[in-house]
Amino acid sequence: MTILSEFEYTRPKSLKEALKILAKEKGAIPLSGGTDIVPLLKDGRIVCTTIVDLKNIKRMDEIGLSRDKKYIVIGSLVTFSELIKSKLIQKHFPVLMEMAKTVASVAVRNRATLAGNICSAVPSMDSGSLLMALEANIHVESLKGKRVVSINKWFKAPRKTVLKRGEIVTSISLPLINKNKYAGAYLKLGRYQGEDLAQVSLTILSLPEKSYRIAFGAVSPIPIRASIIEKKFQGKDITEELLQEAKVCLEKIISPISDVRASEEYRMHMAKVMMERGLEVVKKRYHGEGPEYGVTHL
């Protein structure tokens, strides 16, 4: 398939230069990995005047600790493969590695970026529930200045975020969890193992004092945190009764649709099953047992 629309290509050497082009040209769009943008260009679903390739911008491909040592900062050019390999990620957020390993296939992960994933914001995206559970912050910059957006406020609708024209995501920061005292689990259901989009995805974190963070992806227009269930579980042992209560409650939180990949009923059913399995995994992991990170729990 040939790309039919007309546009220019430019690869600025600095962030400032990129921001200037984006400020000047209304039809300019930023490009990082291109794994979403190129098919959209082929389909004619994106029309732009200029592609601003960000890959020459220095330091945006780094993963590091913030200066105050309270956050892990992931540059917006960091690919999923780099996240899997990163020692820093493995140490502090192995559950992020667990998620990254479920993204498409190796050759796509070598190119696709975490920042690109949240900018595309398709409902079946893999990283949404995870970033909600990790309470990520999105760092955005334009010629007018910088701003930080909480992941809770980031997604507006399918393929729509609060990112404005002229803005670039420069990094995503993840607040470190006190002494890494938590356990996480990421679960993704596809039609088969291997390269597929999610029918349901889910991230659960188990924190000290029987506190939980639970977030879902692919079962609502945007990734969603199950705060009501988190409150139900807070400070309690999760009994069979409480779990059943949470499953009923989940029906009001998520709103799956039927499409080519799965029916609404199947998604709803599996979301409940996955929540139960995820809770078992984090319980074991929290006590230093459980499966190593990076495996599937289905």
Next chain:
Amino acid sequence: MKNKISFILNGEKRQLEVGPQDTLLEVLRTKLGITSPKVGCDRGDCGACTILLNGDTVKSCLILANEIDGQEVTTLEGLMEHGILPIQEKMVEKNSFQCGYCTPGFLVSTHALLKKTPCPTKEEIKEGLAGNLCRCTGYTPIIDAIIDFTKKNS
């Protein structure tokens, strides 16, 4: 507007003009005569166009030609510079492929997998090749050939 790009293709420095709309796959096949990367789905799902960019597998249909300026591209032609690869011999022996359309993509992915993990488990092989589709559905003989090949090496 066309841009002049220069990059390393299979160990040789190349320079050419490409348009903003050209994908790497189109340029390789139609401008450079490199035809091992195939046009399959043309949207990153099938893996028939898999090549190495700076040593890592990528899907060349998802990359704009302009993006590879200053980079290093290796295709199956480059990997076969000194003739048929030992893993290919094993795959011939095992009758791994039928129609052959997916073969170059599978070989490039296998090469990258074995470079990173010389003795992969069956699960690691499946994971490494998950982005390559074979519509003759000959996955088993492909995986068997790799297992057999790595056993001999270990």
